[in-house]
Amino acid sequence: MSSVGMHHELYDILGVEVDCDQTEIKKAYRRCAKQCHPDRNPGVDPDLFKKVSHAYEILSDPQKREKYDKYGEQGLHGTNNNMFTQDEQQPYDDLFSAFFGSSFDDFGEKTQNSKGENIRHVLPVSLEDLYLGKVINLSIERTVLVDRKKKGRKCLECDGKGFVTTNRYIGFGISQRWKSKCKNCSGHGQLFRTKKERKVLQVNIERGMEDKEEIRFEGMADETSPFIKPGDLIVVLEQKQHSYFSRVKNNLYIELSISLSEAIGGFELPVETLDKRILLIRNDQGTVIHPNMRKRIVNEGMPIRDKPTERGDLVVRFTVVFPPDHSISEEACARLRVLLPGIPRSSQVRVDSDRVVQVAICKELSSRQEDFANSEQPTFSRKTQKTEDSFCVIL
Numbered sequence: 028m029s030s031v032g033m034h035h036e037l038y039d040i041l042g043v044e045v046d047c048d049q050t051e052i053k054k055a056y057r058r059c060a061k062q063c064h065p066d067r068n069p070g071v072d073p074d075l076f077k078k079v080s081h082a083y084e085i086l087s088d089p090q091k092r093e094k095y096d097k098y099g100e101q102g103l104h105g106t107n108n109n110m111f112t113q114d115e116q117q118p119y120d121d122l123f124s125a126f127f128g129s130s131f132d133d134f135g136e137k138t139q140n141s142k143g144e145n146i147r148h149v150l151p152v153s154l155e156d157l158y159l160g161k162v163i164n165l166s167i168e169r170t171v172l173v174d175r176k177k178k179g180r181k182c183l184e185c186d187g188k189g190f191v192t193t194n195r196y197i198g199f200g201i202s203q204r205w206k207s208k209c210k211n212c213s214g215h216g217q218l219f220r221t222k223k224e225r226k227v228l229q230v231n232i233e234r235g236m237e238d239k240e241e242i243r244f245e246g247m248a249d250e251t252s253p254f255i256k257p258g259d260l261i262v263v264l265e266q267k268q269h270s271y272f273s274r275v276k277n278n279l280y281i282e283l284s285i286s287l288s289e290a291i292g293g294f295e296l297p298v299e300t301l302d303k304r305i306l307l308i309r310n311d312q313g314t315v316i317h318p319n320m321r322k323r324i325v326n327e328g329m330p331i332r333d334k335p336t337e338r339g340d341l342v343v344r345f346t347v348v349f350p351p352d353h354s355i356s357e358e359a360c361a362r363l364r365v366l367l368p369g370i371p372r373s374s375q376v377r378v379d380s381d382r383v384v385q386v387a388i389c390k391e392l393s394s395r396q397e398d399f400a401n402s403e404q405p406t407f408s409r410k411t412q413k414t415e416d417s418f419c420v421i422l
């Protein structure tokens with residue numbers, strides 16, 4: 028048969044030559060319909076399935092095919108060739124069902140193209156686990172098929188079609204019809220016998236893994252049908268709060284309280300690390316630690332993934348605890364005035380000036396006021412250092 032002057036658009040849709048035989052048309056439809064059925068291939072343009080079905084409908088019928096070959100789509104006037112109106116998928120689905128059977132299991136090849144839903148499992152882990160690495164045996168219960176080879180029973184919810192049709196009245200005597208995947212059988216048209224199975228998974232927590240990091244176990248979610256690949260089980264690590272360390276990426280943070288005399292005179296503070304070593308944090312006399320000062324200890328943070336020998340830093344924030352009211356004797360104060368640098372400011376003020384008003388500073392700010400006063404400073408601490416306010420401004 029010569030292809031000159033013939034219409035070929037429908038042949039192109041199925042990807043066949045204009046002079047192909049019925050077996051080839053059937054084969055082509057089988058291949059194309061599988062690839063573009065909207066229930067099986069979410070995301071694919073649903074019109075494509077309609078086009079494929081329409082092409083097959085015409086070309087598989089010798090009389091219609093002859094008309095089409097001679098006159099094109101125009102020649103098919105009177106046949107069911109109005110393709111893109113509401114509810115038009117129904118006849119094509121019926122054709123599809125007639126061709127492949129009421130469900131997808133008659134595709135000939137039992138491929139597992141679609142995948143089931145993933146399951147997320149939150150696993151609480153300690154900061155030590157993330158620091159040292161650990162293998163945790165996680166016991167899970169999952170649904171599995173009793174027999175993979177056994178045919179399922181027809182889903183009564185969708186009558187074995189795999190989809191349900193819903194009517195919605197939208198007013199003025201018009202109602203809208205649309206189809207959706209049957210939830211009861213997940214679109215397979217069949218239901219399969221399942222059972223619960225307990226399984227122990229080995230969750231390998233690598234050194235330096237982070238909070239909310241995911242470890243994937245492929246195909247370990249529930250089995251619902253032999254035609255659907257089970258989804259993945261995703262273990263989500265959730266780091267438990269540590270009693271004194273906090274973490275941001277590869278760095279660890281700790282808050283240490285020191286006394287005023289330690290801030291001035293030096294100190295040695297022992298801190299137990301996550302791998303149970305004792306770090307002796309030392310500050311020699313001569314270097315003064317100011318309140319809220321932060322110091323970095325290099326390479327004492329979290330291990331860095333994929334670089335087993337490297338670690339982040341440990342950042343120490345110091346709170347300086349001042350002595351409580353009236354805890355230092357008058358005599359000691361007098362000595363401190365001499366020992367500590369700086370001349371007491373009271374001696375610089377001319378008290379006889381008319382503009383000077385003496386005010387006491389015994390009242391402490393409430394925490395709300397304090398937040399307001401400190402609003403432009405970083406709020407790092409969980410313990411608030413109470414300090415005497417000193418709003419006495421010397422003019």
Ligand SMILES: [Zn+2]
Pocket residue numbers: 182183184185186187188189190209210211212213214215216217
């Ligand atoms: Zn169903």
